[in-house]
Amino acid sequence: MTATAINNETKRSGAAGRLITALGIAQICSWGTLYYSFALMAQAMHADLGWSKTEIYGAATLGLTLAGIAAYPVGAAIDLGHGRIVMSGAAVGAGLMLFAWSQVSNVFVFYSIFATIGCLQAATFYEPAFAVIARRVGSGNARRGITALTLWGGFASTVFIPLIQVLISMLGWRDALMVLGAINILVCGGLYFFAIDPAKDYPVPVRLPHEAIPLAGRKAVAWAMRRPVFWALVVALVGYEAAFAALTFHLYPLLLERGLDTAGVVTVLAVIGPAQVAGRSLIMFFAPNAPIRRVGSTIVIVFPLAVLGFAWAPPNVAIIAAIAAFYGAANGMITIVRGLMVPEMISRDAYGAINGALVAPMNIMLAVSPLAAAWIWSATGGYDAVLVAIGAGAVVLCIGFWTAAALSSRSSQQNGKS
Secondary structure (H helix, E strand, O other): OOHHHHHHHHHHHHHHHHHHHHHHHHHHHHHHHHOOHHHHHHHHHHHHHOOOHHHHHHHHHHHHHHHHHHHHHHHHHHHOOOHHHHHHHHHHHHHHHHHHHOOOOOHHHHHHHHHHHHHHHOOOOHHHHHHHHHHHHOHHHOHHHHHHHHHHHOOHHHHHHHHHHHHHHHHOHHHHHHHHHHHHHHHHHHHHHHHOOHHHOOOOOOOOOOOOOOOOHHHHHHHHHOOHHHHHHHHHHHHHHHHHHHHHHHHHHHHHHOOOOHHHHHHHHHHHHHHHHHHHHHHHHHOOOOOHHHHHHHHOOHHHHHHHHHHHOOOOHHHHHHHHHHHHHHHHHHHHHHHHHHHHHOOOOOHHHHHHHHHHHHHHHHHHHHHHHHHHHHHHOOOHHHHHHHHHHHHHHHHHHHHHHHHHHHHHHHHHHO
16 A cells, blocks of 8 residues: 555544544434433423323324334435435424424424424434445445444433433423523534535445446335345344333333332433443454344344343342343444444445335334333233233344344355355
């Protein structure tokens, strides 16, 4: 490699590092203001407005459902080089919606606002950021950047949950939302706009005349949908979200029902966030180049084991906290697997479009599963049946991912022979 080539590579690496840092800070703020804020705001709204929790959480369900539907067009737009406009525009729009949320007194207006917020979440969370990184460094080289970004994002709950609690205590929930809206517009919108430069995207490799032009958009998604590995991954992700979302939204009352006091439950929940960051760090340092199908095949078995632990462990804070750390680490790792399975197991072309189509059913399940778990609890009068359903989702995750890994490995071997 010549000195000029080395110098160009160094500049490219430095620019990518600055992009990851900017995206990481923005992801902390996006997740903190648009996702982790909801439970705290919902409690304050319930006390202030007298709306039922069902009415309030129904808006979140609507928003998350629309986020799933919006995942594909957002990814396709980023594939076309519109990442700056998509992410910065969505951040500004989300800030304006938080301003609007701060003024609500009508439940129908609240639902309209959250329908918009849901669509904007699809353009500000991990998946669009992953697609931006893939365009900057090439999907084949995106592993380090995606892993680093998830490390940043892992601090969102740690930073914003106490911050939002302080804001609500000092200012009230309405003014707290105004502050969160300003963070979206100024911090997230500014960072997404200035850090994402389409002129620095990874150049499309020069192809010889006999080589096929890479597929994009709907054609790429249609091609991917003809591959069994795509559908095996869809099954895995749906199973994962069915288990993860239900457990996330219901772990607090579940542990209370299991015999822990409030302080013990808070201690257990506080372990999960740092454990997610620790799990992602383990992959970065100890398995930086391991095939993602092998990494994922090992990680997924943790989820059914964790469900068994929550179901059968005695009401001892230390024991349940250890199970929560085990679960949190695996959950942090699976985020990296989600970001890398498209280029490593399906295709390196059209990352945004294919990934958007792949995660859309998962995002819809994210909206549905907490309500389904609540219905099961209401119908049975306890969390035993809910844990059975969560365990079933975890088993579906394992079966789906192991099937996808086997199909991907077979395809790689066949391509190697050809």
